[in-house]
Amino acid sequence: MPDDIRIGVFVCDCGTNIAGVLNVPELVAYARTLKHVVLADEGKWSCSVDYLGRMQDLIREQRINRVVVASCTPRTHEPLFKRATREAGLNPYLLEFVSIREQVSWVHMREPRAATEKAKDLIKMGVAKAALLEEGEEIRLPVQTDCLIIGGGVAGMNAALSVAAQGFRAHLVEKEARLGGMLNRLCFLSHDRRRMPAARIVETLAARVAVHPNIRVYTGTQVESVQGYIGNYKVALKANGAGAAATVGISTIIVATGMREIEPVGQFEYGCDPRVMTQLQLEAALRNRALGAVSSVVMIGCVNSKNDTRGCCNIGCHVAVKNAVAIKTLHPEADVFILYRDMSLVREEGEAQKRAKQMGVKFLRFPEQRYPEVRTEDGWLRVKVYDLLAGREFEIPADRLVLTTALRGDESVEQVKGLLKVSANADGFFQEAHVKLGPLEFASHGVSLAGCAKAPMFFKESCEAGIGAAMKASIPMKRGYIETEGIVADIDLTACSQCGLCAKRCPYNAIRVDAEQNPAVIKALCKGCGLCAADCPNECIGIVHYTDAQVLAQVDAALEEDPGRKIIAFVCHWCALGGVDMAGVSRLQYPPNARLIRVMCSARVSIKMMRRAFESGAAGVLVAGCEFPTCHYIQGNYAAETRVKRAKKQLARAGFDPEKLWNVWCSAADGPKFASTMRTMARELKLES
Numbered sequence: 001m002p003d004d005i006r007i008g009v010f011v012c013d014c015g016t017n018i019a020g021v022l023n024v025p026e027l028v029a030y031a032r033t034l035k036h037v038v039l040a041d042e043g044k045w046s047c048s049v050d051y052l053g054r055m056q057d058l059i060r061e062q063r064i065n066r067v068v069v070a071s072c073t074p075r076t077h078e079p080l081f082k083r084a085t086r087e088a089g090l091n092p093y094l095l096e097f098v099s100i101r102e103q104v105s106w107v108h109m110r111e112p113r114a115a116t117e118k119a120k121d122l123i124k125m126g127v128a129k130a131a132l133l134e135e136g137e138e139i140r141l142p143v144q145t146d147c148l149i150i151g152g153g154v155a156g157m158n159a160a161l162s163v164a165a166q167g168f169r170a171h172l173v174e175k176e177a178r179l180g181g182m183l184n185r186l187c188f189l190s191h192d193r194r195r196m197p198a199a200r201i202v203e204t205l206a207a208r209v210a211v212h213p214n215i216r217v218y219t220g221t222q223v224e225s226v227q228g229y230i231g232n233y234k235v236a237l238k239a240n241g242a243g244a245a246a247t248v249g250i251s252t253i254i255v256a257t258g259m260r261e262i263e264p265v266g267q268f269e270y271g272c273d274p275r276v277m278t279q280l281q282l283e284a285a286l287r288n289r290a291l292g293a294v295s296s297v298v299m300i301g302c303v304n305s306k307n308d309t310r311g312c313c314n315i316g317c318h319v320a321v322k323n324a325v326a327i328k329t330l331h332p333e334a335d336v337f338i339l340y341r342d343m344s345l346v347r348e349e350g351e352a353q354k355r356a357k358q359m360g361v362k363f364l365r366f367p368e369q370r371y372p373e374v375r376t377e378d379g380w381l382r383v384k385v386y387d388l389l390a391g392r393e394f395e396i397p398a399d400r401l402v403l404t405t406a407l408r409g410d411e412s413v414e415q416v417k418g419l420l421k422v423s424a425n426a427d428g429f430f431q432e433a434h435v436k437l438g439p440l441e442f443a444s445h446g447v448s449l450a451g452c453a454k455a456p457m458f459f460k461e462s463c464e465a466g467i468g469a470a471m472k473a474s475i476p477m478k479r480g481y482i483e484t485e486g487i488v489a490d491i492d493l494t495a496c497s498q499c500g501l502c503a504k505r506c507p508y509n510a511i512r513v514d515a516e517q518n519p520a521v522i523k524a525l526c527k528g529c530g531l532c533a534a535d536c537p538n539e540c541i542g543i544v545h546y547t548d549a550q551v552l553a554q555v556d557a558a559l560e561e562d563p564g565r566k567i568i569a570f571v572c573h574w575c576a577l578g579g580v581d582m583a584g585v586s587r588l589q590y591p592p593n594a595r596l597i598r599v600m601c602s603a604r605v606s607i608k609m610m611r612r613a614f615e616s617g618a619a620g621v622l623v624a625g626c627e628f629p630t631c632h633y634i635q636g637n638y639a640a641e642t643r644v645k646r647a648k649k650q651l652a653r654a655g656f657d658p659e660k661l662w663n664v665w666c667s668a669a670d671g672p673k674f675a676s677t678m679r680t681m682a683r684e685l686k687l688e689s
Contacts, residue, residue, distance in 0.1 A: 012071035093136030102584030153181020155451025158466030164214035230446025487528035530604025563617030578668025603636035
């Protein structure tokens with residue numbers, strides 16, 4: 001630790017958001033008593049231009065070389081204060097952010113005295129960490145102008161055209177023999193009188209792609225391997241049934257692999273009777289004019305969807321209405337029935353339903369717990385259904401039964417997921433970085449997401465998603481570089497036993513082992529999750545801004561006084577801290593016992609950190625991370641869950657009560673879940689006053 005540490009603490013009133021509950025002058029006076037603090041100042045609106053200027057002047061005048069800001073959530077305002085400290089001549093990694101609004105004043109409004117004491121602890125913890133902070137730097141990577149698009153459906157083709165239109169090179173890879181994806185199996189795209197033929201749209205798009213000088217198309221080809229990182233990918237392509245087609249240098253990647261139906265084998269006679277088909281199979285029959293003569297067609301909705309396994313498929317009702325209209329157009333005398341649980345249609349599709357009814361399509365609504373029954377009798381398919389609106393049961397003879405079934409990601413998802421180190425849910429749809437903040441990108445820089453690879457979408461939505469992903473990929477290509485945060489792993493080889501565990505466990509392949517078995521971090525690939533540091537048996541891996549010493553200093557500071565009344569909560573910066581913030585925004589009140597320590601990922605929390613809290617007398621410990629199956633760092637919450645289970649066994653052997661170690665997986669929107677966890681912990685640990 002440097003001898004001349006000069007810490008400045010800046011406490012925000014946030015108008016009355018903080019000062020209306022906390023005694024801010026008392027906090028400022030308390031901060032001045034802490035070791036290494038040479039200045040503490042109160043600001044009414046610390047994020048205002050005027051106060052940021054004052055803060056910069058004080059940093060220069062007082063020769064402050066560490067800054068602690070006690071205000072709102074770092075998730076929204078930390079970048080602003082980092083920029084301000086940089087402009088004041090101070091390395092931005094020498095800033096520590098303390099949340100006393102979302103974590104204190106908003107959630108302990110009825111307990112101002114206890115809230116002020118908690119805020120003192122959080123400031124003390126921030127100062128303890130700040131004293132150990134070291135300078136860091138962003139990593140700048142050059143980015144060229146070649147983009148790989150995986151998937152040649154409507155989203156992929158639109159992405160390729162958008163990339164190429166900006167003067168960049170697009171490499172479009174499609175595993176099938178021709179472009180078009182699922183569009184090649186559809187008949188019409190709309191349910192109005194125009195009935196846009198899907199084949200014509202595919203032909204038009206594919207022709208535009210084929211003649212564009214900036215697009216190279218690889219059909220009948222799959223991605224075999226991907227090495228490198230944004231601006232420096234080496235991608236091997238393999239032609240189906242042949243040797244390697246090409247190896248290309250790529251700067252950015254767009255995933256547009258599409259989706260497929262989940263075949264309802266064994267349900268409603270599907271697979272046993274050829275007259276029972278899915279909507280996609282009906283589309284193909286309509287397209288190829290192979291439906292034959294029909295007199296009665298029954299459609300059953302929500303097959304394998306809207307249940308305990310998965311939610312609404314988003315597009316099923318639209319498809320059923322569209323295809324019912326198509327059948328009535330081609331076979332006006334046929335009876336067409338749509339049996340549904342709920343009809344999920346937007347305004348334009350509601351008009352389509354109205355038109356379908358005018359054409360004679362009959363809609364019957366069945367109860368959630370009473371799906372239709374199907375049997376074969378006298379050469380007919382007989383469908384028995386209870387109609388909620390009519391209040392009675394019907395038996396409908398049918399010569400075609402069409403099932404509107406659930407959808408899942410393309411079969412190539414597992415391979416692509418492994419190559420790119422990105423996340424997908426249980427149904428094989430890729431998971432975006434954040435549903436609101438990063439809907440078209442993955443956590444990995446340089447990889448974007450488009451179309452039905454993410455979720456079932458309509459044609460228009462897929463087009464827009466392809467264009468949006470292209471715009472996202474184009475930003476670093478236009479700029480010529482990307483800057484990534486300097487929160488990365490650092491390995492001290494003097495203590496390394498060369499076990500190789502870090503390289504095996506890294507979710508980003510950011511640690512490589514050389515010929516002498518020494519691990520090295522590729523900082524351009526590292527995301528700073530900390531999984532390697534928490535797992536390292538010799539504790540020789542540090543994470544910039546989240547070293548063992550810095551985190552343990554926060555634990556010690558929090559538990560210096562009255563530890564038996566406190567809970568140490570290690571909270572991941574992304575979803576779990578988002579849940580904490582949402583509890584604050586919603587003013588959800590819970591006991592003031594928790595002292596939160598922010599880490600980038602729950603995988604960063606080592607058993608040593610958990611044990612240190614118990615050894616220092618904590619009443620309980622909480623590890624909070626992203627809700628499964630998502631994780632900002634791909635598999636961090638899975639690693640954390642496994643480590644918590646191991647920690648409980650070790651704590652029990654050491655004489656501590658393992659039931660006092662808790663973990664919770666919380667989405668960024670689930671403030672009630674976090675608040676409830678705090679209330680339950682306080683009650684079961686007997687901390688309620």
